[in-house]
Amino acid sequence: MSLPHAILTALLEKPSSGLELTRRFDKSIGYFWSATHQQIYRELGKLEAEGLIRALPSEQPARGQKKSYDVLPAGRAELARWTAAAQDPKPQRDxxxxxxxxxxxxxxxxxxxxxxxxxxxxxxxxxxxxxxxxxxxxxxxxxxxxxxxxxxxxxxxxxxxxxxxxxxxxxxxxxxxxxxx
Amino acid sequence: MSLPHAILTALLEKPSSGLELTRRFDKSIGYFWSATHQQIYRELGKLEAEGLIRALPSEQPARGQKKSYDVLPAGRAELARWTAAAQDPKPQRDxxxxxxxxxxxxxxxxxxxxxxxxxxxxxxxxxxxxxxxxxxxxxxxxxxxxxxxxxxxxxxxxxxxxxxxxxxxxxxxxxxxxxxx
DNA sequence: AACGTTTGTGCAACTAGTTGCATAAAGGGT
DNA sequence: ACCCTTTATGCAACTAGTTGCACAAACGTT
Structure with a gap:
């Protein structure tokens, strides 16, 4: 369950649209947590529905229209909680x-x-x-x-x-x- | 798609039943390819259906009856093929x-x-x-x-x-x- | 104006792995 | 005989990640 937190981190570093996030996941963040654009869009939808992020109020939300997000206080709190919470290491697979x-x-x-x-x-x-x-x-x-x-x-x-x-x-x-x- | 090959490797090292495999996956092999017993049983069934391994002919195949497998020539060939085949590294996630x-x-x-x-x-x-x-x-x-x-x-x-x-x-x-x- | 490319968003189906539980036989204790 | 624990096999439902494709707007070309 780390993808949402990877996205929250990326959005806190800089509010972005889905495609911008996808590009940043190909560098930087993606060096230790990779994700495809489909995963990212799906997760952005969930995070918005849960009230952790919001679409920046600007254009009409149509297809092909850029839609940027930033993190709400609840999202920052959730990320802080997750960062501090104990987590077992994933089983090895190489x-x-x-x-x-x-x-x-x-x-x-x-x-x-x-x-x-x-x-x-x-x-x-x-x-x-x-x-x-x-x-x-x-x-x-x-x-x-x-x-x-x-x-x-x-x-x-x-x-x-x-x-x-x-x-x-x-x-x-x-x-x-x-x-x- | 590496679990079947992990199992083939383990069975070539030593023919085993599902539970024995599970225990060996908690050590040794499992240090770089972990698997639960449910994954292993499911995969043993598939490998047998594909003709890569066979149940050692002995007891009746009832529940609670130990059932050991060993690798058929086709299984060894498949493992050799897979070992030599080019594979891209998995995307990082830490x-x-x-x-x-x-x-x-x-x-x-x-x-x-x-x-x-x-x-x-x-x-x-x-x-x-x-x-x-x-x-x-x-x-x-x-x-x-x-x-x-x-x-x-x-x-x-x-x-x-x-x-x-x-x-x-x-x-x-x-x-x-x-x-x- | 029509056409193709780029940018951007998204659904659906699939694969791999996890979690929770069910079932059966064997063996020991009382 | 009965119950309890251990050994062993397995199903079903779920979660996470992947793959393939569709759709829409914007923009440049002819």
Whole structure:
């Protein structure tokens, strides 16, 4: 149940329309909580019905008309409640690790190419995060909100760093194996 | 679409009944692909219907009667195909990072306790992984399948290490903040 | 004016995973 | 014999996320 809270956070950072939110979910917020535009529109409808956000009073609400939302006090309260509430970590699911485990039984034939592709994807993502860090978090800025956002970005950077290293290691292991089966 | 392949992998490692699989998914395999017993029973039924696995011929197939499965050649082939096939990484979703981002807007009140709880959970998981490494991967063993399985376990260890470090850092940052809102 | 593209909103159907509960057999205790 | 717990299998309903497509207005082109 995190999508509504991701949207509330995004709208508090800046009131937006559905499409603007969709674009911001392709960057920034989407780096740790992705969502498609259909999910976003559906959820905006629900949040409005629940009185947590409202459509900014402006144009007629017709199709193809931009409709911007901002967060009502009840929405901010709900987000604060959710942020502080205890939550258990989601059960792990990582396809790549599962595939390696499967490869231990059925062989590594054909696997290396996709590992290389993933390595490249993680390298790109890492470079993108580092660029954002350079641009948005120069050494002098450290307002409270910035410190938290920087912390989140650091998690992204460190995770991508881990994956590039692990994949590099995995590729040398796979190359060294007899390639049985 | 990875649960059937997780089950095929587990059954190739050792033929099992639904409940035995469920228990193994609470350890081992489940460390990177979790599943409930309901998911597993449903999927066993599908895999049998598709001719990828078969119930071991023994007892009558009544309720409350143990029913073990093993993998047919078609199942092994499907697993090999899936392992080698290119797959895009799943879109990221991490609730904890999202909560930190939300806290940057609505304040960190009440957050620290749950961060501490998560830190403790990750420490426990890390200790468990390290125990498994000590037990199952002594320095001398390195048959091909062992090397791959060890690689997967290393990913788990390194990820848990990352999270404990990051959470420790996050807690000092949160403590240092004015706790606005 | 007609036509195609872009921007923006949205429904419907589907897939995957979760939660809650039901059912049956086996074994031990009294 | 009866009851209670454990082991084992399974259905049904629900929630979250994905995929494919439809619809409308705005704007530029010819």
């Amino acid at each position: 396809v790549l690790l599962l595939r390696l485990r499967a490869a231990a039984v059925v062989g590594t034939a054909g696997l290396a190419a996709d590992l290389r592709r993933h390595l490249e994807l993680h390298r790109r993502q890492l470079a993108e995060y580092q660029e954002i860090e350079r641009r948005d978090f120069p050494p002098d800025r450290d307002a409270p909100e910035d410190r938290l956002r920087h912390l989140v970005l650091r998690a992204g950077i460190d995770l991508e760093t881990f994956w590039t290293q692990w994949l590099t290691h995995a590729l040398t292991e796979v190359a060294a194996l007899p390639d049985a089966d | 609730v904890l990072l999202l909560r930190l981002r939300a806290a940057a807007v609505v304040g960190t009140a009440g957050l620290a306790a749950d961060l501490r709880r998560h830190l403790e959970l990750h420490r426990r998981q890390l200790a468990e992984y390290q125990e498994i490494e000590r037990r199952d991967f002594p320095p001398d063993r390195d048959a091909p399948e062992d090397r791959l399985r060890h690689l997967v376990l290393r990913a788990g260890i390194d990820l848990e290490t990352f999270w404990t470090q990051w959470l420790t850092h996050a807690l000092t940052e949160v403590a240092a903040l004015p706790d606005a809102d």
